[in-house]
Structure formats: structure tokens, C-alpha cells
Amino acid sequence: MSSPRKISDSTVRRLSSYLRTLDSLRARGHDTVSSVHLAAAGGLTPAQVRKDLSFFGSFGVRGRGYDVHVLRGEIARILGLDRKWSTVVVGAGRLGSALASYPRFSRQGFRIVALFDNDSERLGTRIGDAEILPATELESYVRQHEVSFGILTTPASAAQETADRLVAGGIRGILNFTPTVPEVPETVHLRNVNLTIELEGLSFAIREAEIREGPQEGESD
Amino acid sequence: MSSPRKISDSTVRRLSSYLRTLDSLRARGHDTVSSVHLAAAGGLTPAQVRKDLSFFGSFGVRGRGYDVHVLRGEIARILGLDRKWSTVVVGAGRLGSALASYPRFSRQGFRIVALFDNDSERLGTRIGDAEILPATELESYVRQHEVSFGILTTPASAAQETADRLVAGGIRGILNFTPTVPEVPETVHLRNVNLTIELEGLSFAIREAEIREGPQEGESD
Structure with a gap:
């Protein structure tokens, strides 16, 4: 976390997620995107998105957001997706x-x-x-x-x-x-x-919710 | 990270990974496991493993490790896997x-x-x-x-x-x-x-390795 060069697995996961959102925006004809939108699509905070993207040298324009095509190209290159x-x-x-x-x-x-x-x-x-x-x-x-x-x-x-x-x-x-x-x-x-692992994430979340809400009444009728 | 109650998605992922290792140990007839072994199987540090497991109230016995069956049962329960x-x-x-x-x-x-x-x-x-x-x-x-x-x-x-x-x-x-x-x-x-996302993790890792090692010679023979 303190080393500026090492890119963590979770950062790579977030980049993949941004790429997915950008692909879907591109497909729908959008040219710009805000950090707020990128954050919402990935379940993240806008601050996290801005931090990730500034780390890779990409800066949005205030009030206008990021260029979908430029940002997509940059992330694809970082992930090694600019080749076959x-x-x-x-x-x-x-x-x-x-x-x-x-x-x-x-x-x-x-x-x-x-x-x-x-x-x-x-x-x-x-x-x-x-x-x-x-x-x-x-x-x-x-x-x-x-x-x-x-x-x-x-x-x-x-x-x-x-x-x-x-x-x-x-x-x-x-x-x-x-x-x-x-x-x-x-x-x-x-x-x-x-x-x-993902199904286990679901069962974990439901079990946690049950514990928070207390015991449920059985559906007896 | 500072809240003691909230269990992060990455913690759940690690629990799933421990469960997998414990299942495989159980299948091979092992009764105990060390934090070092659990760490190696999941690509983690032993300190991380001990922290995760102490968080859930499970303590190993020094020099003997964790009981595979007890630990497996505890993690399965936490993940909501003790039911259908x-x-x-x-x-x-x-x-x-x-x-x-x-x-x-x-x-x-x-x-x-x-x-x-x-x-x-x-x-x-x-x-x-x-x-x-x-x-x-x-x-x-x-x-x-x-x-x-x-x-x-x-x-x-x-x-x-x-x-x-x-x-x-x-x-x-x-x-x-x-x-x-x-x-x-x-x-x-x-x-x-x-x-x-996982393939993108691979292509990212290979691209990073190439950058570290400098440009490769083309295979021209």
C-alpha cells in the first residue's frame, strides 16, 4: 500500500471493472464519463476512481469527466489488451x-x-x-x-x-x-x-443480514 | 479497514480460499494444518492467516497448528455453508x-x-x-x-x-x-x-514483467 510501483491485484480488478463500464458506455454511444458514474457502476467511491486513474496518469476534465475512448485505450494498454x-x-x-x-x-x-x-x-x-x-x-x-x-x-x-x-x-x-x-x-x-467463491459471498451476505435482523419467524401456514 | 465489525469482501475471499485448502487436506487425511501451510496455499503471509482466523475466534495451538475439521466447520458456518x-x-x-x-x-x-x-x-x-x-x-x-x-x-x-x-x-x-x-x-x-478479469490479470502480469525486464529480442531465426 505504501509502495508506489507495486500495483495490487485489487487495483487490477478495479481496472477490469472500469474497462467493462467503458465498453458498455461506448456501445451506447457515450463519449464522456464522470468518476461518479464509474464509481457507481463498480460499487466504489468517486475518490477511489479518481485515485486509481490519476495513478495511471489519466486526468479527467473538471465538469466534463473522462473521455471514454481515451480512457478505455489507456486501461486496455495497461492491462496488456492492446494485442492478441x-x-x-x-x-x-x-x-x-x-x-x-x-x-x-x-x-x-x-x-x-x-x-x-x-x-x-x-x-x-x-x-x-x-x-x-x-x-x-x-x-x-x-x-x-x-x-x-x-x-x-x-x-x-x-x-x-x-x-x-x-x-x-x-x-x-x-x-x-x-x-x-x-x-x-x-x-x-x-x-x-x-x-x-461468489456463491459463498452471497450465502455469507445473507447469513450476516439474518444475524443483523435477528431470528426470522418460520413461514408456518 | 478501521471498523472491527465489517467483514470485507477480500476477507470473505480468503475464508473461501482457506475452506478450499482445508477440504483438500481433509480429503488427504490430514488432521492439523499450520498457518504457514494455509498461507502458502493461498499466496498469503502466515501473519495474515493468523489475523483472519483470530478475528473469527479460532486459535491454533502453538507447535501443533489448527484442527482441520474444527476450522473447516467454523469457516463453513461463517460462510453460511452449514445448510442447503x-x-x-x-x-x-x-x-x-x-x-x-x-x-x-x-x-x-x-x-x-x-x-x-x-x-x-x-x-x-x-x-x-x-x-x-x-x-x-x-x-x-x-x-x-x-x-x-x-x-x-x-x-x-x-x-x-x-x-x-x-x-x-x-x-x-x-x-x-x-x-x-x-x-x-x-x-x-x-x-x-x-x-x-482473471485473464486480464494474467496479461497485466506478463506486460509488467516485460516492462521490468526491458524489451525482448524478436525471435528471428
Whole structure:
């Protein structure tokens, strides 16, 4: 918090959230946006928004706000979204297929170039533009096509082996949806996604509200 | 940060992460865990772990660590996971179907009781134990079955109308995977999931590493 150079994970999350709001404003033809609007859309305070954006050298014009297009471009550049990132999905089950066809990935520059699976019945099928290939080809494919990111949706038992293959092929980042955390070298960036965490946030919030409000009457009739 | 009563979203996230680690330890037959291990699994400092857990009244035994089963039970209770939450998925496309069959949801008490969709070709199909029902029945189903949570995976254009139906049926929380943010009354808890955010975290990290290391040579051979 005291180091001016280190950008925290929560700052990156807020930048992603601003980007989303700016995309939606752009789509609706807006050219300017206030810190108040950006704050409201992200559940933040305007002061937090102004602090974040000044940190990145972007200043609004008083009474007029930020230029939607300029600000969007700046945040996209900071997040590394001003280029294309070749991405593979490993595990072509329900979740893998859903992620491979998630439209916002490609819109932000994450191009799904192939899926990989062990199940021979799935091979050759296409999800969007990407073909399902045999998992045995993973390492050579990643190397040959200079794939940057691997999205891991295999069963937990295959996670480490798959991560090893991605690393051997020269992958730069892994987005892990499996419930285990594979070990990767320090040079490879790993992020673990926990889909349950948000539902747990909801159940936590409801439990807290109940405690605040006291015991509820049972609905007996 | 200064208020002792308010539990921040990031604390809830860390609790979810501890729970995950404890589940995996329990599955491997471990009975105790150190704050150092819990910290390493979540990418945190042991001091942070001890602070979080003392905050909730749970103290480890010096030299022995925390009891895995007791700690797991406490965190589950705090997160509201000591009961079953009936949950519906609205939108039975690839993402909705993947989420409806995501095994960890039911393991944590989020029981998917039904899916809803407008597409008549999907109706009657089962995903796991849950049937796909017509979206027109959403409100009455939620009311009749006292459904707690709705997971929203419809197209953006249907998000607000779907949220309205869930609210009219008496839903308590909505987990929104659509790119728009529907308006809901204050009494309904809403969480918005951004699947792109984690990939953006990866591209940001790689861009930062490149800046630190200076320009890379092109791979020209």
C-alpha cells in the first residue's frame, strides 16, 4: 500500500471493472464519463476512481469527466489488451467448451486457437473457430503456435500433468479452473479461479443480514 | 479497514480460499494444518492467516497448528455453508449447463434444483438432477420451492427481465454472469462475475514483467 510501483491485484480488478463500464458506455454511444458514474457502476467511491486513474496518469476534465475512448485505450494498454494473446483450453467438457465460446474473451484479445482433450469421441469437433485436438499434441502445439495462455479445465487428477505439458511447450500464463493448484516455475504466471467463491459471498451476505435482523419467524401456514 | 465489525469482501475471499485448502487436506487425511501451510496455499503471509482466523475466534495451538475439521466447520458456518441453498440457473446454454453440473456447488450446499430457458428445444432435458423448465415458470417456481439463489447466464438483453422475475418470486441472491448489471431491490444480494478479469490479470502480469525486464529480442531465426 505504501509502495508506489507495486500495483495490487485489487487495483487490477478495479481496472477490469472500469474497462467493462467503458465498453458498455461506448456501445451506447457515450463519449464522456464522470468518476461518479464509474464509481457507481463498480460499487466504489468517486475518490477511489479518481485515485486509481490519476495513478495511471489519466486526468479527467473538471465538469466534463473522462473521455471514454481515451480512457478505455489507456486501461486496455495497461492491462496488456492492446494485442492478441493466443490461448488454448485444455479439457473440452462442459466448462471448457463454455469458456472456449465465451464471446468476451476474444473481444478482449484472448483468441482461443484450440481445445485439447483425452476423449477420442470429442476430437475433431469445433467450438467456434477452434478444433478439439488430442491432449498428446499439447506441448508441440503450444510451442509451434507460440501460445501465450492455457485455460485448465481438466479433472483435478490431470491438472499437474497438463500444466507440465503447457510449461514444457513454453506457455506464459495458466488460468486454472481445477480444484487443485498445480506447481509451475516462477516464470509462468498462474491464476486460480474459484467459481464457488461468489456463491459463498452471497450465502455469507445473507447469513450476516439474518444475524443483523435477528431470528426470522418460520413461514408456518 | 478501521471498523472491527465489517467483514470485507477480500476477507470473505480468503475464508473461501482457506475452506478450499482445508477440504483438500481433509480429503488427504490430514488432521492439523499450520498457518504457514494455509498461507502458502493461498499466496498469503502466515501473519495474515493468523489475523483472519483470530478475528473469527479460532486459535491454533502453538507447535501443533489448527484442527482441520474444527476450522473447516467454523469457516463453513461463517460462510453460511452449514445448510442447503436451493439454487436455479437461468439460461441453459453452454455456460449455464456447465455451472449447473459444477460438482463443487452442490458439495458446498448450493443445490441446483432447476434450469430455465426460453428455447423450447432445450426443455425437459436434464442436467444432472435438474430439469430444464420454461422461463415463463420462473417466478412461480422460485416462490413455490423457496429458491434462495438464481444464477443468471441469459443473453444480456434478457438479464433485467429475468432478474425481475427472480425478485418477484422472492429470490434472496443473484449471481450474475451476464455482461450487464441488472437493477434489484436493496434486500436482494447481487454479485457480478467477470470471467475475463482473471485473464486480464494474467496479461497485466506478463506486460509488467516485460516492462521490468526491458524489451525482448524478436525471435528471428
